[in-house]
Amino acid sequence: MKSKYGAKRVLVDGIKFSSKLEASYYSYLKSLGIKFELQPSFVLLEWFTDRFGNKHRPIKYDWDFSFYEGDQLVVIDTKWMATDLAKVKRKMFIKKFDDIELRWLIKYWGLWVDYFGNEKRKKVNRRNILWR
Numbered sequence: 607m608k609s610k611y612g613a614k615r616v617l618v619d620g621i622k623f624s625s626k627l628e629a630s631y632y633s634y635l636k637s638l639g640i641k642f643e644l645q646p647s648f649v650l651l652e653w654f655t656d657r658f659g660n661k662h663r664p665i666k667y668d669w670d671f672s673f674y675e676g677d678q679l680v681v682i683d684t685k686w687m688a689t690d691l692a693k694v695k696r697k698m699f700i701k702k703f704d705d706i707e708l709r710w711l712i713k714y715w716g717l718w719v720d721y722f723g724n725e726k727r728k729k730v731n732r733r734n735i736l737w738r
Contacts, residue, residue, distance in 0.1 A: 627684045627713060628670050634718070635671060642673035646681060650698040667695045669708075680707045685721050 615622060616629040619636075621644065623629040635642050651665040669681040685692070688710065699708060710721035 625684070625686070627686060630713060631670065631682065631684050631711065631718070635673070640673050642671050644671060645669070646672040648681075648699060648703065650695060650702060665695070665698070667699055675707075678707055679705075680709060683708075683710050685710050685712055688721065 614626060615624060616626050617623075618629045618632060621632070623632060632644070645668050647666050647668045649664050649666050653662065653664050655661050669683045671682040673680055673682075683692075688696075696708065696710070699706075711718050712721050713719070
């Protein structure tokens with residue numbers, strides 16, 4: 607099945623990734639020797655029944671990776687572009703899980719860069735570069 611946004615599924619180490627970018631970050635984390643989790647899922651809004659008796663499923667977001675930096679849990683999502691739905695879910699995540707650090711990353715000229723420091727793919731400056 608073709609992706610709506612043109613991402614190509616990739617198989618690395620027997621694991622199916624939804625994009626080359628995600629697979630690339632997996633390889634990067636593996637090379638660092640960091641212990642990490644794939645596809646951590648967070649419930650942003652629980653099941654609920656509205657006043658008319660209609661049941662609504664929970665709203666979840668599955669991030670690409672999570673790991674600890676010291677005592678701080680960090681979740682990573684790799685993006686080429688952010689959809690409006692992804693931006694809304696990001697806001698919901700930040701509101702509910704304000705103690706967890708969230709990073710959206712893009713790969714720009716071989717560097718992992720914070721997406722929100724570079725939304726328009728403007729010139730990369732030193733403060734936006736997270737890792738080489």
